[in-house]
Amino acid sequence: KVGAPQPFVGVAPEVTFGAYRIFSCAGSGASDIIMQGVWSVSNAGLGALSTSVASFDNIAGSYQYFSYGEADHPYSFSQAWGKPLDLPASATLIPVFEKDGSLSDGCLQESYAGQNVTGKVVLVLGDTIRCKSGGRGAAAKAAGAAGMLVQSVPLGLNSLGGNPEFQMASIEAAAGAELLEAFKKNPVNTFKWPADKKSFRIEGGGSPSAFSSWGLDGDLRIKPDIAGPGGNILSTYPLDMGDYAILSGTSMSSPYVAGAHALLFNAHKKVLRG
CATH class of the missing domain: 3.50.30.30 (Glucose Oxidase; domain 1)
Structure with missing residues (x-):
């Protein structure tokens, strides 16, 4: 169980949320397992998919x-x-x-x-x-x-x-x-x-997180194309460990971007579907 009641809501509080595990206990995942997760999301009819996006640190x-x-x-x-x-x-x-x-x-x-x-x-x-x-x-x-x-x-x-x-x-x-x-x-x-x-x-707020990918890629293209708040984020935590905690990682930025995309998709379905 996670998340005691708080006087605020998440990015997309009414979204139907699906979670698919693609990483092993060691913290890594093979390409075929990751792709199977992508197909599972598609087959379930979910409108937004996020595996990992770049992160910037919270400002305050x-x-x-x-x-x-x-x-x-x-x-x-x-x-x-x-x-x-x-x-x-x-x-x-x-x-x-x-x-x-x-x-x-x-x-x-x-x-x-x-x-x-x-x-x-x-x-x-x-x-x-x-x-x-x-x-x-x-x-x-x-x-x-x-x-x-x-x-x-x-x-x-x-x-x-x-x-x-x-x-x-x-x-x-x-x-x-x-x-x-x-x-x-x-x-x-x-x-x-x-x-x-x-x-x-917080110092450094708004800058790319130290753990995130940023800068030029191998073809000298400016990256990333999209990023979300992922450094020093107040997030849900196991109830027996305090309910909420300040966490950092692309595991913070990815759901934020996915939720924002879900809201955009829901508001502009016809335009986004062409």
Whole structure:
């Protein structure tokens, strides 16, 4: 079951919706299976089909947030944790640095050598070259950290898989820089974690998502031809994991475009059918 009642509706609330699984549990699908899905949609008489379209990030929205120093910052909690962060009010911030003084990605437990992070909220860089969020969270948890804030690379709020037993969230790149400055001024600053949400304009909003295909194709044609909002989208989520969550992916943009097409098709059937 997904989706608790909300005071808003989706793109096409009266549409007859069909879902056809074409990906395996590993997250990929063979061409023949994908084509069979396309034929199934056609045979069912559905008027719009969307498998995957390009994505751009949401411009603004209502987000969970925290206060640190004198500023409020939005965050996106990990999918594995599945709910707003609930960290101790006494927890202080500690940035994790590499030997050269740059912010660490926190991928290895060795990243925390020589630093006492017990009961603290660690700040790390969200670079995915060496590891993903699950491994990053496991390393911080093993080091004794209470939670983790992951500075986005390059911009915006990223969707983190995370660790179900560890509180972690994505924050904007600018927020990470501001936290570092506030920490330098007062290392014993504490956090506030309000239960309510607040509206924020998200950095990089309206730009192509980092995970999306964009740019020239092999024939030097400008692509994509069509895109939809797919980055930092408030979407339905399992009821036992919070009902709704901020998610990112072409799985967000594709149904949005399909719903918009269904509305257009319904309003202009004669014209579109020729």
